[in-house]
Amino acid sequence: MTKAAFLRPRSAPAGSMESFTGLLREWLPGQRWFAGKDRPVTDLHVLSMTELFPGCLHLLVHAGHGGVPSPGNTPWAGDCYQLLLGVREHPTPRLGRALIGRVQDGPLAGRTVYDALHDPRSAQLLLERLRYPGTTGPLHFECDAAQPGPGAGLVPRLLDAEQSNSSLVYGEEFILKVFRRIQPGVNPDLEVPGALSRQGCHRVPAPVAWLRTTHPFKATLGVLQPFLRDASDGWTLALDALAAGDDFTAQSYALGRATADVHLALASAFPVGGPGENGPTATAMTERLTAAAHSVPVLQPFVPGLKAAFAALALCDPGPAAQRIHGDLHLGQVLRAGRDWFVIDFEGEPSRPLSERRSAHSPLRDIAGMLRSFDYAARQRRPWRPEWARRCREAYCAGYAARSGWDPRKKHGLLRAYETDRAVYEVLYEARHRPDWLPVPMAAIERLAVRGD
Ligand SMILES: Nc1ncnc2c1ncn2[C@@H]1O[C@H](COP(=O)(O)OP(=O)(O)O)[C@@H](O)[C@H]1O
Ligand SMILES: O=P(O)(O)O[C@H]1O[C@H](CO)[C@@H](O[C@H]2O[C@H](CO)[C@@H](O)[C@H](O)[C@H]2O)[C@H](O)[C@H]1O
Numbered sequence: 001m002t003k004a005a006f007l008r009p010r011s012a013p014a015g016s017m018e019s020f021t022g023l024l025r026e027w028l029p030g031q032r033w034f035a036g037k038d039r040p041v042t043d044l045h046v047l048s049m050t051e052l053f054p055g056c057l058h059l060l061v062h063a064g065h066g067g068v069p070s071p072g073n074t075p076w077a078g079d080c081y082q083l084l085l086g087v088r089e090h091p092t093p094r095l096g097r098a099l100i101g102r103v104q105d106g107p108l109a110g111r112t113v114y115d116a117l118h119d120p121r122s123a124q125l126l127l128e129r130l131r132y133p134g135t136t137g138p139l140h141f142e143c144d145a146a147q148p149g150p151g152a153g154l155v156p157r158l159l160d161a162e163q164s165n166s167s168l169v170y171g172e173e174f175i176l177k178v179f180r181r182i183q184p185g186v187n188p189d190l191e192v193p194g195a196l197s198r199q200g201c202h203r204v205p206a207p208v209a210w211l212r213t214t215h216p217f218k219a220t221l222g223v224l225q226p227f228l229r230d231a232s233d234g235w236t237l238a239l240d241a242l243a244a245g246d247d248f249t250a251q252s253y254a255l256g257r258a259t260a261d262v263h264l265a266l267a268s269a270f271p272v273g274g275p276g277e278n279g280p281t282a283t284a285m286t287e288r289l290t291a292a293a294h295s296v297p298v299l300q301p302f303v304p305g306l307k308a309a310f311a312a313l314a315l316c317d318p319g320p321a322a323q324r325i326h327g328d329l330h331l332g333q334v335l336r337a338g339r340d341w342f343v344i345d346f347e348g349e350p351s352r353p354l355s356e357r358r359s360a361h362s363p364l365r366d367i368a369g370m371l372r373s374f375d376y377a378a379r380q381r382r383p384w385r386p387e388w389a390r391r392c393r394e395a396y397c398a399g400y401a402a403r404s405g406w407d408p409r410k411k412h413g414l415l416r417a418y419e420t421d422r423a424v425y426e427v428l429y430e431a432r433h434r435p436d437w438l439p440v441p442m443a444a445i446e447r448l449a450v451r452g453d
Contacts, residue, residue, distance in 0.1 A: 017046060019104035021061075023113065027100045028063055028081065033164050033180040035079055035350065038295065038431045039065040047080060047216045050137035052129070056122045058139060059083040060182060060216065080182045082221055084126070086116035117178060123156035123168050127176065130209040130224055138215035144194070147208045150174045150224070164350050164433070174208065175227040179220065179347075185354040187220035192266070192324065192346035201265035203258055203342050228342060234331035238377040242388060249395035252374070255334060256399025258341035259370065262326065263363045263404065270324040272360040278313040278414075281362070285310045285421045292424045296431045298442060299424070305449030309420040316413040320406060322360035327352075329366040330373035349425055351432075367408045368418035370396060372426065372444065379440050420448045 025044040028034050043064040050058045064078035091102065091112040098118030103111050116122035129141050131150060143149055154171030161167070168176045179187060190210050197206030211222040234255065241248040289306055293299040326333065327348030335342045348357030371393045378389035394409075401407035408415055426441035 017106050020106055020108055020113070021046065023101040023103065024061060024083070025063070028061075031180075032433070033166060034063075034081070035164075035181050035432050036063060036065055037433060037435065042066040043078075048138060048213070050139055052084070052136060052139070053122075053125050055087055056116050056125065057083075057085045057087060058136075059085060060213070081180055082178065082182050084116040084122065084178070086114045086119050086122055088112045088114070117158055117166050117168060120156055123158070123170075124154075126168070127154065127156065127170055127174075127224075128152075130176070130211065133209075138213050139221070140212050140214065141209070142212070143209035144207060147206055149208055164347075169227055172229045173227055174224050176222055176224045177345075178222045181350055182219050182221065183354045184217040184219050185358070187223070187347060187354070188327065188358055189345060189347040190220050190223045191358070192269075192326075193223075193225065195269040196262070196265050199265050199269045201262065201269075203262055203265075203340070204346075205342065205344065228335050228337045231335035231337035231342065234334040234336065234341075235373075235377065237336055238331050238374070238392075239380055242377060242381050242385060248388070248392050251336070252392040252395035253399035253402075255341050255370070256396040256401075257403040258334070258343065258399075259329065259366060259396075260400045260403035262343050263323070263366070266325065267321075267323045270360075272321075272323055274321060274360075275318040276320065276322045276362045278316055278318055282310045282313040282417070285313075285417060285424075288421065289424050292428045296427050296438075298438070299427055299445065302445050302449035306420055306424065306445065309417050309448060312413050313417050316411070316417075319411050319414045320363050322362055324358075325361050325363055326366045326369075327357050327361070329369040331370070331377060332373075349429075351425075351428065362414070362418065363404075364408060364411060364414050364418045365422070367397070367400060368415060368422045371415075372419060372422050372441075375444060376440055379443065416448070419444075423448060 021044045025041050028041060028044070029037055041063045045062045045064075047060040047062050052058045060080055060082055062078055062080050085100070086098075087108060089111060091099070095112070095114045098114040100113045100115065103109055103113060127150060129136070130143065131152070133142050135141070150170060150173060154173060156168050156170050159167040159169060165180045166178045168178070170176065177189065190207055193204045194207050196204045205225040205228065207223050207225050209224040210220060212218070212220050237251065238248055241251070286307055289299075289303060289310070293303050326343060326346055328345065328350075333343060333345045335344060374389040374392040374396070378385040397408045423441050423444040427438065427445060430437040430441055
């Protein structure tokens with residue numbers, strides 16, 4: 001590996017990065033993982049730029065939205081994104097949709113830049129870097145020596161999934177998740193699976209190696225873990241079952257048990273204890289609703305009805321103790337391999353502040369996430385299949401109760417508030433990432449606000 005240079009964009013001559021940042025500003029909003037599709041990108045700054053290896057730059061960039069702060073992200077208004085860019089002297093037609101463009105001026109003048117994760121050579125070199133712990137500028141490559149690591153020469157492929165980040169699969173043996181939207185601090189998707197594997201919890205693939213930065217702030221940038229090669233995710237399995245007219249209750253029941261297993265392991269890996277308190281929960285949910293309705297005006301007519309669900313928390317018992325949870329549980333976060341369900345992606349809801357994602361919450365939040373997911377799946381079919389979703393939800397709760405010793409269905413008021421809060425989050429998520437999907441959570445909003453069930 002050649003010694004990498006750490007380029008300091010802030011010392012570059014004024015204006016010299018203009019064409020480069022202009023290209024990135026145009027390219028970013030078209031990316032699936034870009035979280036600001038509901039607002040124009042008004043400015044883009046390079047926060048750090050490191051030559052990872054010849055022909056590949058690592059960047060953290062800040063995308064601003066005209067001074068409108070993004071909830072929970074960095075101390076400044078806007079979002080920070082991680083990019084790995086290939087830089088070539090001569091463009092090749094094969095770059096296809098990886099192509100970002102040709103830089104007109106500044107230090108990269110005349111070069112073609114592209115998303116290096118699409119480039120097998122860069123993807124291979126990235127894995128090589130993770131195989132040998134060390135640092136490159138502010139970037140730190142680390143590994144868990146207790147876990148079997150990847151061998152040499154594993155062939156990479158970029159996953160083309162509905163994702164909030166980007167993932168590379170190596171030789172069908174390992175998967176590297178490259179986080180896209182970066183917040184300061186340890187990412188729970190590294191912290192939690194590591195702690196659960198030390199607990200002996202077999203339902204979560206353990207981190208093998210990871211990448212973090214120390215500039216312009218400390219943050220986790222990527223995690224490598226074993227790839228469950230014959231696994232299917234719960235979303236695909238649910239849609240297949242719906243298409244075939246199959247029942248999904250046995251799978252849902254097993255999924256409920258698996259969720260309870262993971263909650264039990266989380267409670268012992270991160271002992272926090274203490275009963276949940278409904279007052280602060282209701283306040284936080286109401287604040288999130290107000291902020292979401294401000295960003296997504298179609299929510300506004302439903303605000304009074306939704307607030308009622310949160311106000312009703314005052315009449316509920318506090319429910320199960322707060323603990324570390326998954327934080328963004330849905331059918332796309334569970335993988336079925338053999339007869340077992342595995343749980344992945346402990347990042348939490350990406351738009352929440354990291355400190356909030358790493359604190360204790362009611363396990364009902366995860367349960368509500370999965371219940372909403374059965375509804376999402378049922379709405380992918382015409383005509384809509386509410387009965388299918390209802391049976392899955394019942395079976396999931398029954399499976400959870402059998403393993404945990406308490407039945408989520410008996411916490412009706414709490415569960416309704418958590419489902420409402422989750423549906424509000426989904427509206428915000430869809431508006432920002434996949435505007436075409438907005439009608440799915442909006443249908444739930446209407447149901448929860450108007451009928452309250
Ligand atoms: N350990 C794994 N084994 C097999 N497939 C995986 C594994 N981790 C992730 N995947 C696949 O990658 C997809 C995206 O992973 P996920 O962690 O949910 O990323 P994101 O945060 O970008 O949504 C999953 O839906 C799943 O299909
Ligand atoms: O990318 P992540 O998996 O971290 O989670 C985000 O994206 C999800 C979509 O990919 C989103 O989930 C929503 O859509 C799913 C169907 O695609 C559905 O099963 C979920 O129930 C629904 O919430 C998730 O909210 C978001 O955080």
